[in-house]
Amino acid sequence: xxxxxxxxxxxxxxxxxxxxxxxxGEQGFRVTVAxxxxxxxxxxxxxxxxxxxxxxxxxGESGLDLTRALRDxxxxxxxxxTAMGEVQDRINGLETGADDYLGxxxxxxxxxxxxxAILKRARPRAAAPAPxxxxxxxxxxxxxxxxxxxYRSGEIVHLTEGEGDLxxxxxxxxxxxxxxxxxxxxxxxxxxxxLAPENGDATVVEIGASRLIDVQMTRLRRKIEDDPxxxxxLQTVRGIGYVLRPD
Numbered sequence: 001x002x003x004x005x006x007x008x009x010x011x012x013x014x015x016x017x018x019x020x021x022x023x024x025g026e027q028g029f030r031v032t033v034a035x036x037x038x039x040x041x042x043x044x045x046x047x048x049x050x051x052x053x054x055x056x057x058x059x060g061e062s063g064l065d066l067t068r069a070l071r072d073x074x075x076x077x078x079x080x081x082t083a084m085g086e087v088q089d090r091i092n093g094l095e096t097g098a099d100d101y102l103g104x105x106x107x108x109x110x111x112x113x114x115x116x117a118i119l120k121r122a123r124p125r126a127a128a129p130a131p132x133x134x135x136x137x138x139x140x141x142x143x144x145x146x147x148x149x150x151y152r153s154g155e156i157v158h159l160t161e162g163e164g165d166l167x168x169x170x171x172x173x174x175x176x177x178x179x180x181x182x183x184x185x186x187x188x189x190x191x192x193x194x195l196a197p198e199n200g201d202a203t204v205v206e207i208g209a210s211r212l213i214d215v216q217m218t219r220l221r222r223k224i225e226d227d228p229x230x231x232x233x234l235q236t237v238r239g240i241g242y243v244l245r246p247d
Contacts (some may be wrong), residue, residue, distance in 0.1 A: 005119055006030040006047070010040045010063070011055040011081065020053060023108045029115075037061035049076060051119060053111070056082040056093070064096050071097035075158045077118045081106075094215050099160045122158050136171040138233045138246045141224060143171050150223075157223055166216045170234070170244035177237040184210040217242060 007029050011017040014035075021031045032047065034040040036058050043049075052070075056063035067078050080093045083104045093101045099118050102111060134145035142151045148164045150157040159167065169186060170178055221228035233245050 005050040005115075006032065007051050007053060007115070008032050008034060008040060008043060008047075008049045009053045010034045010037065010058070010066075011053075012036055012058045013055070016055075020108075020111070024053075024112070024115075027112050037063070037066040040066065044070075044074075044076075051077045051079065051115060051122075053079050053081060053115070054098075056080055064092060067093075067096040067098050075122075077122045077158070079111075079114060079118060088211075091211050091215055094160075094162065094212065095218075097219065117161070121161065121164070134171075136174050136244070136246050138244065139224075141233075143167060145171055159223075160216075160219070162212065162216045163220050163223075166213065167220060167244070170242060174244045174246045177240045177243040180210060180213060180241040183213045183241060 007024055009017055009020050009024070009031060010033075011020070012035055017033050017035070021033050024031045032043060032049070034043055037060060040052070040054075054063045054067065063080055063082070067080065070076065070078070077099045078097070079100045079102060080098045081102055081104060082093070090101050099122075100114050102114060136143045136145065140153045141157075143149070144151075145168065148159075148168055150159055150164075150167065165186070166183065169183060217234065218228070221231050221234050224233055225231045235243050235245055237243050
């Protein structure tokens, strides 16, 4: 993946920015750097990057604001970097449309692993392959359960890992409501230490996971529903949870 990927690193901390750029370059990535959101915007106009590594806390336009703005017309994968590690901070990052979130300080190897995972999920395909076993169809969409890939009229739709996990759980039981408790429990197990508070309070973990489910559902509806306010396929079942209504 590395030799094919061009990454834009955006961070106002020159030392960290240069360290990331050098390390990613040593791993075979093509790297361009920007000191702030304004410079990043200028470079995005002329270069089609494969992924953005974006710091949240920057002077002027923050990383969250830039991510939110980019999601209006771009699906470029975004990995957010921040010194903030609370559950709400992670949720805020995902709500803006980021693909992943890495707290500082971090191991460079983990950064590369996360980048490769995002790139693998976002890798474009010229055409849809033969349907996999267990394909669930709804409207112009087809979700391949085995491959965890969503297509719209034969074109792949980029899903973050969390979105893919949620759609997979619903697709496996298409037409049957899945409780919020079960979805939240699965999310908490998947997020692991990222959601675990320092004091080990399970209630905090549960609340964080529940909020993440709401965030992922909102984002899925924006990608699938003609009118997310009145969903046709990803419906809320009052008092229970959510259900995927196939054709």
